[in-house]
Structure formats: C-alpha cells, structure tokens
Amino acid sequence: MESFSKSKAHGKLLSLAARPYDLTRSCGLRADGRLSRYICRSELLNLYYATQRVDSTVLATLQELADELRLVEQFKEMRRGAVLNRIIGYPSENRQVLHTACRDVFADPAEPVATAAAKREIDKLQAFLRDLEKGRIVNEQGRPFDTMIQVGIGGSDLGPRSVFEALKYYGISGRKVFFLSNVDPDDCAQVLGEIDLGTTLVNIVSKSGTTLETLTNEKFIRGALKRAGLDPVRHCISVTGKNSPMDDTSRYLRSFYMYGYVGGRYSTTSMVGGVILGFYLGFSQLKEFLKGASTVDREAENKDILKNVPLLLALLGIWNRNFLGYPTLAVLPYNQPLHRFPAHLQQCDMESNGKSVDRYGNMVDYRTGPIVWGEPGTNGQHAFYQSLHQGTEIVPVEFIGFMESQNDMDMEVEGSTSQQKLLANLYGQIVAMAVGRSSDEPNKSFPGNRPSSLLFAKKLTPMVMGALLAVYEAKIVFQGFAWNINSFDQEGVELGKVLARQSLEELVAHIGDGEEELYQHLLAYLSKNPA
C-alpha cells in the first residue's frame, strides 16, 4: 500500500501548492475555457469546479495521486467484499464494508451474498408496506397507522432524517414521520405531545440492540403506549442485527435486519433508512432513491478523475486540505429541504476520517478529515458569509444547487421567481468568493481566491437525493483511501461511552450534591479512574 505523504504525486502537489491558480487575475475565471472545461458530468448531477484553485497541471497530478494510491481499485475491492474495516496488526473490527450492496439490488450485484441479504430485507419491507396499505396491519381499533417515529441515534438518525427532510414534499398524503434521538426528556415529551399514539408505529433502530440512548427512549415510549392502553407489540417494530436482543417477535411486530458490514453512518440506504423512508415515500419512490445511489456507485469506478464526480470531489478536497492547508469545509445547499444534509455529512465525514493513525496503526504525518459544517443558503449569507468573504480563516465551499424547486407554488415577485432569486444568489456568491473586489476602502475590499465547487442537478427528486448521498459517501471513502486510514471504525467514541457509564453510577449516588460539588467530584473521580 502506497503511503499518502511518501507518494510521488504528493511531492509534486506540494511544490504546485506554492503557486495555486489565481482566480483573481484578469479573466481568471474565463481563461483557457475553464468555465466549460471544468465540468464533471454524470447521469444525475454535474460538478462545476472552475472556481477551485486548480489548473491542468494540478488536475493531472491529482490523477497521478489517484492512480498511485489505487483509489478506484480500492473502491472496487470494497464493493466486492474486501475486508477494509481493520487496522492491520492490531485488534480491530475486521469487517467487510458493503453499504453499496444495499442499492446493488436493482443493478448487477458487485457482491452477490450481501446484495441477496439486502434484497431479502427489501422484499420483507415491500410486503410490510403493502400490508399497511391494504389494511392487513392495523391498530387495536382497526384503524390504519399514519405516523411513524424513528428512535435511533447517530447513523440511525442523521442520515434518514436528512433524507426525509429533503424529500418531505414527496410523501404519501396523510403520513407523518418523527425522529427521536437525544436522551433528552424534553425532546421525547415534545414529540409525544404532537402525535396520536393510537395510529403510530415506533421504529426502534440499533444494530447491537444495546444503544443506551435508544433503549432509554424506547422504554419511555413503551411506557407512554401502556399508559394510553395500547399494546406495545402492536406498535413497535425494530431494525437491528440478526439475533440481537431487539430481534424478538414477542416484543416487536416486525424486525428488519441490518448487517455488520454496513456502518451506521453509511446505513441510510439499508433498512435503517429504508423502513421509515419506505413508510413515508412509498415503496416505488424508495426504489428510485436506491437506484440513484446505485447509479453513482457504478460511476465511481471510472478511473478518469475528470469523469468521476465523487473521486474528483475527494481529490479537490485533498488539494484544499493537505496542500493549501485549509482546516474546514463548508457544505452550503441553496435549497431549504437539504437543511439537515450538512449535519449528516458532518457525521459521515468527521466520524469516518477524523483519525490520526493509518491502517497499519502508525501515526499519520499529514492532516486527515476537515471540520465539516454548513447551513442552507441564502440564510447563511445573512449569517456567517461575512467570515467566508473577509475572515482570516479561508473556508473551501461545496455549494449544492438545483435548476427547479420541488413544488410549483413558486410565484413571480418583481419579475423573477423565488427559485430564480435563489440561483442568482448562488452564482453571485460563487463569483464573489473566487474573484473578490479591490477597493480603496480596506473594509470594503475582498481578497477573493476563496475556492468553491458546485454540485448541480435539475431537481431534488428521490433519485437525485440517492445520487447526492452516494456521491458524498464515495467521496469520503476515497479520501480515507488516499489518507490510508480506516474510514469505517469509530474507536474515538469508545472512551466517552465508557466514561459515561462510570459517570452515571457515580452521578446517581451524588445527585443530591450541589452543582459545584457534583462537577468537582465527577471530574476528579473520572480522571482518577483510567477507563
């Protein structure tokens, strides 16, 4: 395995980074036809990158980097079942990484066994959704279920929730969906206050069946069901690992399976997202969503970086992170339905690539995953864009935009529609960041050269959403391959879990103490007891 920092291309890129392309020079954006040449096309969305600080030499060297580090080969191996979730020479999860199999179902399967397992769950889900629709599964009074609460946290929450928000417009009329994640009684109470438990299905999602937050919320809701005179077994379903404590027909109406080779943060296209999205969108739109993701997976096997959207996005990110030295990445969708998508990417990216040891357990001597953050435009323009334009910290941006809005309620005000205004702002920001503006008034001058890309599609449909999700999943995986890290474990969250358990016992014993005493006692106690 080639090491990132010892690769030949790495050395070349380091020298090239001393003089990155100057977007502020005269005709900087229009030179060499870059506006038409720097477009990476794919079936469902395009990547526009003329406003990155790259030229043809940098791009050719990024291609060398991709080839030298075998990025596409590794991606192919992943899809075909290679054991990539491991640290070689140390105890680790030692697992395959097969989230792509969840959507290979409607294509030629790259890995037949996992794809067949995924297919079985999808078929079970289709039958379950049909039974709901046909009135074969109903509540105590024979009424249909119209609401689903998903109880889960982390990967069982952010991905499905952000996709649900993105596709809210496409829901089956009358169906409602809620998510419960945090162990916060205020959160739980609020959701229960908004629904009719009698017509509600509760979908508990936990691979191990032992996630503390999820079990706590489950008990809370089971209690509420019982108090309302309802039978929890009629209302609760689960998505969990086969043979986990939650794979239990005496307690759940149905159990759908998730598999060890699908990591939580990559599980949106598994039953973790499938059940709730299928309930809300209906089976045929769920299929569209999965097909969109599958299309991107196949496209991601193209070795030509200029024809591979997620790979190019990954490499541009590496250029900004490791060679231009920028510590963060902002993902800014010009589309309100995607308002939680940056939070999902924050999870998927930072949990995957926020690592300091490589796949052999060596400390890395380069930066890995950036801090990922973002909010939808144009809201952000009135918030943090000041800093993006004139701050001392340069933030590379990945914009996301669409030609059309999802619904047709748009209206013209002063000769343009809201969608047109949204797009006008998007283009305006891209140019302002890239080109800047000099002024005799220092407070009104803009340095420019703040790099961005634009992911653009016709309209945010279920299929395009699947594609967008898969683009980012593949991008993150490609970056992990390049940095030679294991993007599929999360050892960094374990210490906190252990300490939380120790902390809880001690806290319960000292809960009567004052605030300061409790703090002092717990911090002293926890720091004394190496977990």
Add this chain to the structure above:
Amino acid sequence: MESFSKSKAHGKLLSLAARPYDLTRSCGLRADGRLSRYICRSELLNLYYATQRVDSTVLATLQELADELRLVEQFKEMRRGAVLNRIIGYPSENRQVLHTACRDVFADPAEPVATAAAKREIDKLQAFLRDLEKGRIVNEQGRPFDTMIQVGIGGSDLGPRSVFEALKYYGISGRKVFFLSNVDPDDCAQVLGEIDLGTTLVNIVSKSGTTLETLTNEKFIRGALKRAGLDPVRHCISVTGKNSPMDDTSRYLRSFYMYGYVGGRYSTTSMVGGVILGFYLGFSQLKEFLKGASTVDREAENKDILKNVPLLLALLGIWNRNFLGYPTLAVLPYNQPLHRFPAHLQQCDMESNGKSVDRYGNMVDYRTGPIVWGEPGTNGQHAFYQSLHQGTEIVPVEFIGFMESQNDMDMEVEGSTSQQKLLANLYGQIVAMAVGRSSDEPNKSFPGNRPSSLLFAKKLTPMVMGALLAVYEAKIVFQGFAWNINSFDQEGVELGKVLARQSLEELVAHIGDGEEELYQHLLAYLSKNPA
C-alpha cells in the same frame, strides 16, 4: 488604542503558549485544586474552566491583556453610547452600538435615550399583547389569533428562532409560531401548508424595509392571504426602522420599531425577537428573558476576569485561537431545546469577528474570529465526536449544561433518569477530551489535551436563556475589542448582494438556456463586471 499583537501581554502569552498546561499529566485535573478554583460564578450561570490548558500564570497574563486593551472600559463605553461601529479614517456606518439598551429597561439605564426608546416599544408591545388576549384584536370572523409567522432573515431569524426553540416548553397553551427566512418556495409552501391563515398574524421583520428575501416571502404570503379571502392589513404587522417603507399603517396592523444602533445579529432582545417571543411566551416571561440578559450586561462590567463570565470566556477563546492556534470552536449544548443556538452563535460570532482589517483599516497580522459550529449532545457523540477525540484538528469546545430538564415528564430507566444520563455523558466527554487515554493499540489511544469549558445553570428558564444569550453577545464583543476590529459592521456580505442583483437580471434573461450554458454565461458575466 493599544494594538493586540503589539501589546505587552501578547508577547508574554506567546512564550507561555510554548508550554500550555498539560491536562494529561498525572493528577492533571486535580492539581492545585483547579477543579474548585477554576469556576467563574455569576448570578444565573457558572463557567467551569479547569479543563482549559491554562494555569495561574496564563490567567494573570490574560488579565493583563484585558487591562492593557481596556476591554471592560470599552464595554462600558459601548453601553453608554460610544460610536464604536466605525472604521476610523474611512467611510463606515459611524453608529452607536446599543443592543444592551433593549434590556436596560428593567434596570438603571446606562444610556437613557436608547433605553427610553426601547421602553416605548416594549410598552406598545405590552398593549398589543393585552389587546390580543382581551379579544380587542381579532380576525375577520371575530376569532382570536393563535399563530404567528415571523418573516425575516439572518439576525431577524436565527436569534429569535433559536430562543423560541429553547423556550418552546414555556409557551402559552394553543399558541403556535413559525419562521420563514430562506427565499425558497419549498420552505414557504411547507409553512403555509401547516397553518390556518385565518387565525395567523404575519410579522415581517426588516430594519431597512427593503431586504429582498423578506419582501419576496411577504408578497408570497400576502398573495396567499388574498386568495383565502383575507385582508392582509388585518393580518400583517411589521418590525422595522422608523420611516422605512414598512412603517406604514395603511399596510400593517401595527409597526414596532428597531433602531440603527442595534445590529441585526444583536437584535434578539429588541422588538425583532420581542414581538414573536412576547406573543408566544406572554409579556411577563418576555420580561424575565430581558432581565436575565440585563443581569449579565451589568456583570460584564467587572474588571476582574475571574469574576466576569463573558470576559473570561472571550479570553480563553483568544488563548485557544491566537496562542494555541486552533481555527474552530464547537459549541455543544447538552440540551435538545438549544439545538439551534449554535447556529445563532455561528452567525453572531462569525459575522461580527470574521474580519481582516482593524478599526483603523489596517490589515491585521493575527487571526480573528474562528469558525463556530456545533450540534446538541448526545447526538453529536454519535456523529462528529470521533474527530474531536482522535482527529488531526484540535477543536476547543464550549459545553452548555443544566442540572434539571425543563419539564417533569422524565422517567427512570435502569435506575437513572434521562436527564442524569445526559449529564453523565457530558461529564464523561469533558474528562475524555482533557485526560485522554494511552493504549498499546494505537487506534484505541486518545491524546487528550483537547480543551473545553462548561457553562452550567440550574435549568433553562426564560431568565437563564436571556443570560446565556447576553453572555455570548458580550463574549463576542470583548473578543472584537481585543482584536481591535469593528464587530458591528458586515461589509463582507455586500459584494454578494450586489452580484446577486446583477445576476438576477441576467439569469431571468437567460433562463431558457441549458444548465451548463447558464452557469458559464453567468460566471463569465459576473466576473467581467466588477461589482
């Protein structure tokens, strides 16, 4: 005016930063009684900072920095009406900065004129709320208004929205509140789909009365009102500058005023937040909220940094940013109702302090405002905490916690309540980040020395929320004073606005073009025409 980087304390801090306090050393957390000594107490909340990489020498030098740069004096001058929103020697806004006057109403006013103006608006609001309550203001059918939509963007949205979310539990029964900000037809359509326009008041908020996004959404809603056979003048109120186009009784049922000396991102305690929060919480709880903020404003005038929560928070932030070199700051509330508060702080902080020129128009030779981001715990633990613990980018954290939850629906599961679990996680994370853990397995080892603070209060009441908001406002202002920048303008958003206007005309003319042609044409056009 002393310059930040030329101050004596700056030089000392630079040397001290070569060996910051080691939290991972044996008894690192318990040494010198720091767990009991490093608590900054105030009336409504405490700041715990034993897990910052500071010792008594660093703290003494931060005190010197505060004194040398006259931070508290400048804060006092601000509250008393000094013209601080300016760039000396260049055209600029040249305004006072008097958001604190909005809550001086219930205290001894520091600046009587602005306080009297704020008082007049609060009295108007009280009368308006009483008229709503007594049925003197009703809809076309004589029914009471039970819903309010706030239409605004940036400062007119994020602050009020995050406080509303934080205090949702305390609302008047039956009252509903919605916010509309983005120019996104999907957003607007969704809100209108959820409400009964007949019993809805629409509160349009724009200081200038000319904000494009807000006017667009307003027209959209006025259209919907008319189509529903309703009279917009009966349903629309405004919060705007005196004599702005929106200060018009022929178009609005009421107009409440906001003043030029209250910046958008600091306007939550003005009528910008006051009207909607008063409608939802009732007048007496709104008063509590303002009193909480006022309490902090007075405490912020204490020159002893160890007794001044916002000042100490500001200085610890400067230590992490300028001396330890960390580019971002995570704000992580262990409390679901505060889920949008980090987004508000992201705005307030980054728009205030994301600047590169000082108050004399000179380029700064030091870093200013960090990238601020965050999500509530424990959700974040299952998302990006991997990177916080083991990533290559060190992220200082400001945790926020409460001893009690807002409501009493909490229940015990396995011997502890959800609130106790939430707190146990909070303490566990603080220790894990600070102390770390060594291991023979490199993927399971934690470097520690990742600094954090904890803002803690008994319960998130309206008064505590006011205090929390004011702590952050004052912190941001103190940091701006230290960096010698103007934290009150936002010239960095102007170029984007100008380009968006140019872009819109051109886009409408070319909307029939294909996606690629449109992109190419607009980017070429906008980069050719220096705004």
